[in-house]
Amino acid sequence: MNSSLDGLRREVRELCRAWREAGRYRPRPDAWLRSFDLAFSKELAERGWLGMTWPRSVGGGERSNLARLVLTEELLRAGAPVAAHWIGDRQIGPAVLRYGSERLQQEVLPGIAAAEHVFCLGMSEPDAGSDLAAVRTTATRVPGGWRIDGRKIWTSHAHRATHAYLLARSEKSEVKHAGLTEFVLDMDSPGVSVSPIVDMAGSHHFNEVVFENVFVPEHRVIGTVGDGWKQVTEQLSYERGGPERVLSTYPVLAELLEVADDGLLEEVGELVARLGTLRALCVRVAEAMDAGEAPVQAAATLKYLGTAFERDVLECARRATGSGVVDPGSALGEAILASPGFGIRGGSSEVLLSILAKQEARR
Numbered sequence: 001m002n003s004s005l006d007g008l009r010r011e012v013r014e015l016c017r018a019w020r021e022a023g024r025y026r027p028r029p030d031a032w033l034r035s036f037d038l039a040f041s042k043e044l045a046e047r048g049w050l051g052m053t054w055p056r057s058v059g060g061g062e063r064s065n066l067a068r069l070v071l072t073e074e075l076l077r078a079g080a081p082v083a084a085h086w087i088g089d090r091q092i093g094p095a096v097l098r099y100g101s102e103r104l105q106q107e108v109l110p111g112i113a114a115a116e117h118v119f120c121l122g123m124s125e126p127d128a129g130s131d132l133a134a135v136r137t138t139a140t141r142v143p144g145g146w147r148i149d150g151r152k153i154w155t156s157h158a159h160r161a162t163h164a165y166l167l168a169r170s171e172k173s174e175v176k177h178a179g180l181t182e183f184v185l186d187m188d189s190p191g192v193s194v195s196p197i198v199d200m201a202g203s204h205h206f207n208e209v210v211f212e213n214v215f216v217p218e219h220r221v222i223g224t225v226g227d228g229w230k231q232v233t234e235q236l237s238y239e240r241g242g243p244e245r246v247l248s249t250y251p252v253l254a255e256l257l258e259v260a261d262d263g264l265l266e267e268v269g270e271l272v273a274r275l276g277t278l279r280a281l282c283v284r285v286a287e288a289m290d291a292g293e294a295p296v297q298a299a300a301t302l303k304y305l306g307t308a309f310e311r312d313v314l315e316c317a318r319r320a321t322g323s324g325v326v327d328p329g330s331a332l333g334e335a336i337l338a339s340p341g342f343g344i345r346g347g348s349s350e351v352l353l354s355i356l357a358k359q360e361a362r363r
């Protein structure tokens with residue numbers, strides 16, 4: 001990777017080391033989803049590391065996506081607590097930058113870059129997960145804006161979020177991919193209620209969110225009314241195409257590198273080689289984003305292969321224990337408990353395969 005970014009890499013490593021040694025965080029697998037610490041996000045914001053690719057006029061740093069990749073890789077490798085800003089910085093900011101009006105950009109982006117706005121992602125519904133176009137939450141036109149009614153599920157950190165991204169049906173249509181619209185709404189709007197869902201690891205980041213007669217002003221529409229499907233498809237490439245699809249289990253791999261004996265060296269070596277290939281794919285995605293593209297296919301490939309890699313790291317680490325007995329509080333234990341979600345969140349592996357197969361068939 002570009003050696004001019006080595007200075008940035010060193011700075012990120014140094015920051016994480018200082019926080020870790022001061023006992024301000026414990027490195028964890030899957031930290032980008034599970035380790036929420038607004039103080040850490042604010043520290044990154046002060047260094048200009050949130051919204052770092054965005055224009056200065058909206059609080060950004062005008063750096064490249066390659067620079068952002070160096071930053072995110074190092075944060076993930078350190079297992080740092082980045083969940084508070086991850087969704088806003090990774091995908092809602094870029095989506096608003098691509099499609100939002102100037103007014104919406106000014107309202108949303110500086111707050112994400114300053115770690116003042118925390119976003120949650122209102123896509124999935126009880127009967128619309130893999131089949132996202134089946135969303136039934138409705139957006140009805142009212143004077144000055146829209147009224148939202150419906151229910152979202154698996155909404156990570158909704159209980160801590162200041163804002164939500166929402167995909168809703170604004171028109172009834174024979175074609176289910178038509179008539180969808182994207183919105184930004186305030187989580188403290190009257191009519192929004194949040195109920196916790198505790199996962200099998202005993203942690204609470206999931207929620208169910210109900211919207212009853214919630215008013216959203218007109219200027220909070222992202223992009224074009226009814227064009228939500230095309231826009232969200234592009235947004236999903238930001239969601240799928242980052243190093244968190246490869247490095248969620250990195251703290252486990254790092255431990256494995258320390259303890260692997262002769263019996264496992266070949267397997268661990270193969271994992272490290274696969275990691276190198278996947279990093280090259282991350283670079284390709286970042287370069288495509290720097291060229292102004294939404295790399296839908298490369299991101300789907302990365303997520304599919306990254307999920308398989310993360311699972312294989314865990315399987316190898318489990319065998320390295322010898323007995324197979326794993327402490328649920330260890331990095332490996334935490335990662336195993338989180339792992340059923342790896343192949344589901346952000347698009348299940350089966351759905352990604354189907355996207356890739358359709359793309360190939362069109363060639």
Ligand SMILES: Cc1cc2nc3c(=O)[nH]c(=O)nc-3n(C[C@H](O)[C@H](O)[C@H](O)COP(=O)(O)OP(=O)(O)OC[C@H]3O[C@@H](n4cnc5c(N)ncnc54)[C@H](O)[C@@H]3O)c2cc1C
Nearest residue numbers: 121122123124129130154155156341344345346348350351
């Ligand atoms: C850790 C985690 C965090 C999440 N955070 C959020 C969030 O913040 N916001 C949000 O909106 N959502 C979130 N989700 C939801 C996630 O995106 C959905 O769970 C996912 O899209 C799958 O939907 P589902 O749960 O309804 O499963 P289903 O769609 O019912 O799928 C169940 C299984 O059936 C398979 N399947 C379904 N359709 C097909 C098909 N056509 N062909 C082949 N196989 C198929 C799937 O691959 C999967 O294995 C999160 C999920 C997880 C695990």
